Amino acid sequence: MEFEPVIGLEVHAQLLTQSKIFCGCTTRFGNPPNTNTCPVCLGMPGVLPVLNRKAVEYAIKVGLAVGCEIRGRSLFARKNYFYPDLPKGYQISMYDQPLCVGGGITIETRKDRKRIGLTRIHLEEDAGKLIHQEGADDRTLVDLNRAGVPLIEIVSEPDIASPSEAHTYLTMLRSILLYLGVCDGNMEEGSLRCDANVSVRPAGEKQFGTKVELKNLNSFRFIQKALEYEINRQAEVLQGGGKVVQESRLYDPDSDTTDLMRGKEEAHDYRYFPEPDLLPLIVDQKWIEEIRAGLPELPLERRDRLVAQYGIPAYDADVLTTTRELADYYEAAAKASGNPKGASNWVMGEVLRKLKEEKAEITACPVSPDRLAGLMGLIEAGTISGSLAKEVFEEMWATRHAAPDIVKARGLTQISDEPELLAIIDQVMAANPGPLAQYRAGKSATLGFFMGQVMKATQGKGNPTVIQKLLGEKLKGS
Amino acid sequence: MSIQLETVRHIARLANLEFSEEELGIFARQIDSILVYIDKLNELDTQRVEPTSHVTQKDQAFREDRVAPSLEVLRALANSPETKDGHFSVPKVIG
Numbered sequence A: 001m002e003f004e005p006v007i008g009l010e011v012h013a014q015l016l017t018q019s020k021i022f023c024g025c026t027t028r029f030g031n032p033p034n035t036n037t038c039p040v041c042l043g044m045p046g047v048l049p050v051l052n053r054k055a056v057e058y059a060i061k062v063g064l065a066v067g068c069e070i071r072g073r074s075l076f077a078r079k080n081y082f083y084p085d086l087p088k089g090y091q092i093s094m095y096d097q098p099l100c101v102g103g104g105i106t107i108e109t110r111k112d113r114k115r116i117g118l119t120r121i122h123l124e125e126d127a128g129k130l131i132h133q134e135g136a137d138d139r140t141l142v143d144l145n146r147a148g149v150p151l152i153e154i155v156s157e158p159d160i161a162s163p164s165e166a167h168t169y170l171t172m173l174r175s176i177l178l179y180l181g182v183c184d185g186n187m188e189e190g191s192l193r194c195d196a197n198v199s200v201r202p203a204g205e206k207q208f209g210t211k212v213e214l215k216n217l218n219s220f221r222f223i224q225k226a227l228e229y230e231i232n233r234q235a236e237v238l239q240g241g242g243k244v245v246q247e248s249r250l251y252d253p254d255s256d257t258t259d260l261m262r263g264k265e266e267a268h269d270y271r272y273f274p275e276p277d278l279l280p281l282i283v284d285q286k287w288i289e290e291i292r293a294g295l296p297e298l299p300l301e302r303r304d305r306l307v308a309q310y311g312i313p314a315y316d317a318d319v320l321t322t323t324r325e326l327a328d329y330y331e332a333a334a335k336a337s338g339n340p341k342g343a344s345n346w347v348m349g350e351v352l353r354k355l356k357e358e359k360a361e362i363t364a365c366p367v368s369p370d371r372l373a374g375l376m377g378l379i380e381a382g383t384i385s386g387s388l389a390k391e392v393f394e395e396m397w398a399t400r401h402a403a404p405d406i407v408k409a410r411g412l413t414q415i416s417d418e419p420e421l422l423a424i425i426d427q428v429m430a431a432n433p434g435p436l437a438q439y440r441a442g443k444s445a446t447l448g449f450f451m452g453q454v455m456k457a458t459q460g461k462g463n464p465t466v467i468q469k470l471l472g473e474k475l476k477g478s
Numbered sequence B: 001m002s003i004q005l006e007t008v009r010h011i012a013r014l015a016n017l018e019f020s021e022e023e024l025g026i027f028a029r030q031i032d033s034i035l036v037y038i039d040k041l042n043e044l045d046t047q048r049v050e051p052t053s054h055v056t057q058k059d060q061a062f063r064e065d066r067v068a069p070s071l072e073v074l075r076a077l078a079n080s081p082e083t084k085d086g087h088f089s090v091p092k093v094i095g
């Protein structure tokens, strides 16, 4: 029997505020343990949380960008459970009255575009970090620097039909968050975390199967493998006549399997109730419209515009719009060079290759778009050849010098001057009477030999088009 | 009694508390009397009344996104029975 998966994703994104959601502690990553804490985020008795306005603004920004309805009134709730990463014994979250509802994210599949619906986006506080000590100690160490960092949870509808769609959805969502400037999208540092609800059903069946919650899919690489494994596991259970049990499972990248999380069943009884320490969150239409007016162009819109405006292939536009900064770089280079296709080739080729090689971001690219356009201008003017330009690019990267300066200093200017090239051709012909005779006897392939000899004599600086033309004339004996 | 002993045991477990059978019995009776009292309120017709989660009618109270000084780490850890390398140290829990 054929089975088809049904997948919904829950993504937690850390918001890029300076301070925590309910207190003034810094959100800075990497500070010494427990140095970003105060009575509020330590859960001391008698303290009161006060909501960070920026966190609300960012959540609304995301909601508007993905077409959610922003609720005029929403409510914080306490999610109660006992775990050492949670000093208060509850997490302040939202429950039955979230800030944003509905909306959707359009993704590009192999066939066409598909909209993945969203259920809701809500605000909540992050928990602390636990370090489980190995060995005889048998202790768990708690760092509460992260406790109280603002998060949004973005919950999708079960509209995702394959692991690769899940990957595409997550990539697009991350891209949107980066464009909005509300999250740094760093999965390694935990700024973006993903859980999945997965079930399978016989192909064509309308009814959903029993869903399993997959926790901590914290890398783009793992998410696809984890889902593939889990879908196969469930299909095998059903094929063997068994039943899928509703449970939480954890993906282990080392063994490439998912394992049951034990002892958590009872903890699902979260006994939510309205957070009495925080007033209902009231958002007026004026504020929403102000935020809407400040929304940037989003990845998919920009991709379509690049294709229409610059005539570059959809694939190029896809890669170039991965981040706002890369797209900015490309557009600047396209405009400065007046050659959008050439600029796309350079950015997609040499620029991205070097960035990858040095694990650098485009914002740290030592060759500015203007300088890249300058290099492209030299090729167009016939000053240097395309292959020499790649060498010049390497040097621009290393020295931060402009292309014309490098070309001048190294004497790389292409030789297009006909009398100069004719003199060299005469020398080469005089030095190779044998091949010359062969050519004149009708062996036209010898032309390649002469091309090579002349290029060598010019140390690669001869203009190939001019040489070819001159050689054609001279070899014939005219 | 409307509350089951099993429910009391479940709530105690969720709160990480352990009680003797005798204590569970006492709590069940006490919780039950509270519930009976609350049930009295259910006699009122509240169909046309908005649920009240907050009693203040104040406007929104926001803070601006500004960093304020945190506690010194020694003060932050001062109430912890055990610490290690700037961390709270607790009996091992399984992730």
Ligand SMILES: [Zn+2]
Pocket: A020, A023, A024, A025, A036, A037, A038, A039, A040, A041, A042, A148
């Ligand atoms: Zn704090």
